[in-house]
Amino acid sequence: MKYAFSGKTAFVTGGTRGIGKAITEKLLAADAAVVIAYSTSQKDAETMCRMAEADGRRLFAVKCNVGDPVEVKAAFDFIEKHLGRLDFLVNNAGITRDGLAVRMSDEQWLSVMATDLNGVFYCTRSALRLMMKQKYGRIVNIASIVGLTGNAGQSNYAAAKAGIIGFSKSVAREMGSRDILINTITPGYIETDMVSGIPEAMKSRMLGSIPLGRYGSPNDVAGTVCFLLSEDAGYINGAVIDVNGGMY
Ligand code: NDP
Numbered sequence: 001m002k003y004a005f006s007g008k009t010a011f012v013t014g015g016t017r018g019i020g021k022a023i024t025e026k027l028l029a030a031d032a033a034v035v036i037a038y039s040t041s042q043k044d045a046e047t048m049c050r051m052a053e054a055d056g057r058r059l060f061a062v063k064c065n066v067g068d069p070v071e072v073k074a075a076f077d078f079i080e081k082h083l084g085r086l087d088f089l090v091n092n093a094g095i096t097r098d099g100l101a102v103r104m105s106d107e108q109w110l111s112v113m114a115t116d117l118n119g120v121f122y123c124t125r126s127a128l129r130l131m132m133k134q135k136y137g138r139i140v141n142i143a144s145i146v147g148l149t150g151n152a153g154q155s156n157y158a159a160a161k162a163g164i165i166g167f168s169k170s171v172a173r174e175m176g177s178r179d180i181l182i183n184t185i186t187p188g189y190i191e192t193d194m195v196s197g198i199p200e201a202m203k204s205r206m207l208g209s210i211p212l213g214r215y216g217s218p219n220d221v222a223g224t225v226c227f228l229l230s231e232d233a234g235y236i237n238g239a240v241i242d243v244n245g246g247m248y
Helices: 018-029 042-054 069-082 106-134 155-178 200-208 218-229
Strands: 009-013 033-038 059-063 088-091 137-142 180-187 240-243
Touching (some): 009 069, 018 088, 033 042, 033 069, 042 059, 088 106, 106 155, 137 218, 180 218
Parallel strands (some): 033 059, 137 180, 180 240
């Protein structure tokens, strides 16, 4: 489906790779002005900005560790200065630090909480301040199937992703009357860097549990994000949308 986001502005966290990059490219193709946050991929961010400019699109990149409230505040200062308003926030940045709960270090637990859950809170809080003034906003969070099913070796990640769902449903109740909608996508297995280290045997077991018989692509998630940001989704709020090929 083609979307038209001319005049809209968006902030996508983790916009340089994988799912975030696909979301950014779809938003730019629909004519939105986009700011992406990167943590380490400065070169990729700069390349994307150059390519977008050559294409006549408006793309800006900010270095912003979403788990650090000071950096998030600076990113929103940048957004206010360069875009003036914020229509769409996509909380996409995420990491994994897998290990069994019994052996999990504080660092493994806290780093995943900081990026995957605290980051969603910090960015959403700042976005809401702008969106409340505008009386308009759309927020989409990228959680995970693992936040619904749990997964051995991913208790930290599952807890953070399940936390996003509760957070999102609460904000949906707080903000609906201001035409600020917030929804969560729970992707299944999507082929990106994040899953590239999974052993082949485990991958083929997973494939067997996907009724569509294929892994998801970043574009499968990006398409759903654009739908949720569009006016066609204007009555969807506090929802959790599976994008998993029927896996769960
Ligand atoms: P990738 O590992 O390919 O990309 C992760 C992105 O997050 C990168 O752009 C990275 O930026 C950014 N990022 C990581 N830490 C931070 C941070 N502290 N601050 C800002 N940005 C950060 O992952 P995917 O594209 O696969 O995942 C995107 C989202 O989708 C994540 O939330 C993930 O949990 C979720 N997801 C993914 C699934 C999958 O199968 N791939 C399944 C279910 C959910 P940089 O390169 O600059 O470090």
